[in-house]
Amino acid sequence: MRYTEKDIPGMPITAFLDALGEKSVGGYGYLKLYYAPYRDDAEALLVVDTKMNNWYDHGTDESGNLYDLAELTARGDHRKDISGYIVKMMNDNEIAKEMLTKRAIEPQVIHLDIAKMQLTDFMKALGQKHPVAADGDLRIYNSPYDSSAKGTMVINVRTNLWRDTKSGANGGIYDLAYEMTGCANKSELNRYIAGEMNALQKKQLKAEEKTEPPKPKRKMRL
Template identity: 90%
Template sequence: MPITAFLDALGEKSVGGYGYLKLYYAPYRDDAEALLVVDTKMNNWYDHGTDESGNLYDLAELTARGNHRKDINGYIVKMMNENEIAKEMLTKRAIEPQVIHLDIAKIPLTDFMKALGQEHPVAADGDLRIYNTPYDSSVKGTMVVNIRTNLWRDTKTGANGGIYDLAYELTGCANKSELNRYIAGEMNAFQKKQTPKLEEKPPKPKRKMRL
């Protein structure tokens, strides 16, 4: 399987290159410049930021999170299948681009947790808010949100990050556009529930004509 196809499934597009060498932003790191080079001839990659290199499996290991780390082959297949399904949907019907007015990265994680059905944390300690893990119903009180940094950490699995990382754990999707749509959808649905409905006023009685 071409590494470029897997990167496409992750939502990463080549930003340059020469010949059979393609340049990408590393999907597992937030860099200011593109440092990942893919050799499409040999089907391997090299990271100029860390001097790491490898094949498709090695790249998948770096991008997999949560339970996907336990089954890298299954993770690769899942990402590729989901990407093919999305492409098929786009070719079958025209989809209007969705305009997202939210600044996703700045959404407080506590608000996102409310949208996920956890109105209040189970505990609090200074800047820390403790929640039940939203992506694993069997785990209670292991997710810690720092309201000052707006970051979270799962004390059981070690998973951590910002709102995009949490959305990834919930959906298994690494495509940023899809994550934007997912987060915006959850927040919009929550805000609609919070908006009080205007009470309908009873119609005014009609005046009777006097003779």
């Protein structure tokens, strides 16, 4: 399913929170309890009324609808277009679910320490075998999540961090996986990253098999 701005009035707040990677941690009946996605709290203080499709924050006494919640969670350029931000997060989450469903992970085939993985290796898995340019410790790539952004993603191979000069997005491998999928759940991001790396490993093994010289045929003895 793909959403448009026309769908926003009927979107459940719980579905938007799911797109942000937030899961309900309790509640009663039609009231669902969440950690506020725009704050780092020690306890869950955000209550969603699924019947009225509105929310209340016990930490600030703020309340509102889906649009109000999106305004609190939007960052950077997304603040300029809240409706577009809502649609993007919802659609990115749908795409992430589809990708995770299609990609079967085989843990016995690939064992990764994802936190230590080189971003340049992950870029190979995303289809960019080589950077478009290099300058010292910097490697420049086309954005893997924005086809219109050419040469805007910069990876520092020394720090193993990246930055998008167009959008301002930056971070490590999990941040890049988030930009690719729109999913903020770490276990699902682990599955996504491992799936991409596993697919790359299989391609490399097939390529190696093709380049191996054919074994000589046994001569028949007369």
